[in-house]
Amino acid sequence: MLSASPGSAVTPAASARTLDVRHLQLARAAFAAIAAIMVTFSPDHSSAVGLAVFSGFAIATGIVFAVAAWLVFPAGQRGASVLLAVLTLLAGLAASIGPWRSTATFFAIVISWALVTGIVEAVVAYRGRADAARSASRDGLTIGVLTIVLGLALLLVQPGYALDYYIEDAGRSFTLTGITIAVGVFGGYAAIVAVFLGIAGFSPRRAPAPSPADRSIP
Numbered sequence: 001m002l003s004a005s006p007g008s009a010v011t012p013a014a015s016a017r018t019l020d021v022r023h024l025q026l027a028r029a030a031f032a033a034i035a036a037i038m039v040t041f042s043p044d045h046s047s048a049v050g051l052a053v054f055s056g057f058a059i060a061t062g063i064v065f066a067v068a069a070w071l072v073f074p075a076g077q078r079g080a081s082v083l084l085a086v087l088t089l090l091a092g093l094a095a096s097i098g099p100w101r102s103t104a105t106f107f108a109i110v111i112s113w114a115l116v117t118g119i120v121e122a123v124v125a126y127r128g129r130a131d132a133a134r135s136a137s138r139d140g141l142t143i144g145v146l147t148i149v150l151g152l153a154l155l156l157v158q159p160g161y162a163l164d165y166y167i168e169d170a171g172r173s174f175t176l177t178g179i180t181i182a183v184g185v186f187g188g189y190a191a192i193v194a195v196f197l198g199i200a201g202f203s204p205r206r207a208p209a210p211s212p213a214d215r216s217i218p
Helices: 021-041 047-071 079-095 103-126 131-155 178-202
Strands: 162-167 172-177
Touching (some): 021 131, 021 178, 047 178, 103 178
16 A cells, blocks of 8 residues: 655556556457467468468457556567567558468468567566566466477478378368468467466456555554
8 A cells, every 4th residue: 555645646666557458468368269260260260361360360369468557568668569569460460461372382481470479478478577467477477488389380381282082971071281381370379379378367366466665654
């Protein structure tokens, strides 16, 4: 609790924000869930579809980061959110350009985005030291690592891979391609992120311990 002398205005050390980290997590979880559902229920895992889904996911997530920079984080702690917003929006906008939608473009954009933003989020979360932010920092570190893993997993997929196979029950042949695997990997990543951030957003948070300067003097 803050104390103030008679007649003076009481100014909280940390003014209440319109939103907090849990709202950022829930918004990110919602858009990740939409991307996962679209990939899961789409019979077409081509580069065009994969880039369309990623574009919507990235642009929406980038906007969430941008809004969170002012509504969630106080002045002096907005840099990471702004940087993630810029990087994610640029990736989403690049993926939205129709003539660029090819297998090579999917791998280039998604891998670059995953590695760069994953490292940024993981490093920022790892450096979090404040007691009030430890839970959010652990969540951010986990998502950062997962995003890096997405990029590394896609690096292991051969874009030109193709495997023909026949399913007797369907009575037809199919071809498993590198882009099909890559889009599926992205969909799996989105599903994991949606579940993890959804749980994190709804989990109860421990109230931050007051600093010595904020305690009332008897």
